[in-house]
Every structure is written in structure tokens, then in C-alpha cells.
Amino acid sequence: MRSIRETLHVIFAYSEIPLLSVPKDASFADVKAAYHRVLLQSHPDKQSGGTSSSTNLVDIALIKEAYAVLSNDERRAVYDSLLSQRTYTTTPPRPAQVISLEEFEDEAMGNIEEDREGGPWRYPCRCGGSYSITTELMDKGEHLIACNSCSEVVWVGYEIMES
Template identity: 55%
Template sequence: MWTIRGQTNIMKLPCVKSKRPSVSKSNNLAGSLKDVDYYQLLDVPRHASEVEIKAAYHRVLLRLHPDKNRTGERFDIALIKEAYEVLSAAHRREAYDAAILKEKLSKLSSTAPRPAQVISLEDFNETPNGETDEVASWWYGCRCGGNYVIPTQAMERGEHLIGCSSCSEVIWAGYEIAEEEDGA
């Protein structure tokens, strides 16, 4: 990656020597997303209009033009052109945005904690509230010596994933929220 210092910000662009998948040669937009974000490459917001995208494209080309580029570094102009072609065509831009969203969602779902086991609330121990007769929280011992603690307020919000206080282990606390009956 090479850094270009503009008037108001810093842009990073891939060097010509870099290997990159091409959107124009394949239908797999997600492959090129790992290398560069077209919005960042053209320095435009995600909600930019076609006019703004075209102006940004011309600004980047002028900044990288051999007569204007004093450092003599070469950049992948084809990638800049590809970014402009994708973002300036509505159907391509929609597909690109969908691919970005899909990639972000897959990263989120793959990083979410997975419970090691499901533990029934019946196996938890009660921690009484000192002021009232109600239970303040429930706890269950972890194999590391720490505890899984679920406050009553978290249960009322419907939270089931509980992390250990000492390690990274996560369990699923099995319980159902019972509705209080009036007059019985």
C-alpha cells in the first residue's frame, strides 16, 4: 500500500504490483472487498450521488496523474476506474453494497460467542437480595473456578447468554419468563 496525502485527508491505494480480483471479470463482488473499499478509494460517503462520485473520481485521477504525482509512485488506475464504474452504475452499486453488507454480517455472526452448554436455571444457586425476600441474581460455577452470574434484571430482559467472570467460556441459561397472574 502507498499513501497519498491530499489537501484534507490521507488515502491509501494499492500499488500496481498488487494482485487483486477484478469485479469486471467476475460476478463475485465480495472477493474484491477484502482488498479495497471503493468508497474509501474515491473518498466519498456511502450516500454520495452520481455527480459527487464522478467529481471524486476526477479528483483522484488528477492527484495521481504522472505530471501531478511528484513522488513518481505508480498506482493501479484500473482499480480506480473499476471503483468509479461500480459506484456510478445504480445496479452495480446495489450489488456492491449488498456484498459489503453480507460480508459484514458474516463477520458478525462468526464472532458471536457460542455457548459451551445449556444449563437449566434449576441448576443455578440463588443470591438473595438483602433488603427484600426476592432473588437478586443467580449463579453457577464454571470449571475454571469462576462463576456465571445472571442478575434478575437481565432475565427480565430475556438475556440467556452468560459469560464466566474468570474465563471466556459462555453458557446458555435455560429459563422461561413466567407472566404474573393477577388475583391468584
């Protein structure tokens, strides 16, 4: 039998979204109803063609583990604690789009110029904020740049030219 922490890490590793999709303050009855609903939706016999696949079996095992955690007060408290401490250091953010550095504007000069150094260069985000990249970030090889107003991340395409 796995420990609570091992179980939760397995659930986290295979699922970026809550398996049972219940709110944090869901009652036991809500958790049980969600468990039955999701279990029926994921059961191999309910899949098109009636074929059993290892993917479905893994999903069912995770659903059962999620229910075991959320239906037990002690395990649920540990789950809530780990969820609040969860960081995404193992998986980098996925960029929304790839943007060439040539599309960025120099903060002081307008459009980027070939010989201009320093920056920062900015590109508008759809939220109204902006992405900003500097020579220092490029020297470090940083390509993933976050918006200063929302959680959106873009990949900035550039090549470092040796002088």
C-alpha cells in the first residue's frame, strides 16, 4: 500500500486537472457522486468499441486513488496541504506562441534595429500587458518570457551573434 504522499504524487504526476472535478469544500456525498460519474465515464466497457486499453485502466486506478484520498478526512487534509505547496519546477510552462525578436519593439526607439544593443524590448500581450526581454536574458539563453500582467508565456526566437 502506498503512503498518502506517494499516492498524491502519483495523482499529480498523471493529472494536471482534478480527476473528480469537485470544489475544495465538497461534501462526502459530492465526492462520492463525482467518483461514480467519472468512473462510469472512464470505464473500459463504456468506451467506444468496448475494447480495454492500458490507458483506461491507468485512468481508473487514478480515479480510485483520488476517491480514496478525497473521501478520507486525514488524506484529504494532506492532499490540500500538498496542493497549496505545489510548484511547477519540474515542468516548464508551455508557450502560447513563438514570436521572433524582430517583432519586438525597443522600449525607447520604436522598432528593433539591427545594431541596437541593450533593450529592453517589448511585445504586447493580448491581456494588455507585455512581454519584455533584455540582452542579459538573451545572454543567459532565456527564450521563455512571461507576460508582466497575466500567466501567458511566449517563446522568443533569436540567435546570439558572436562579435
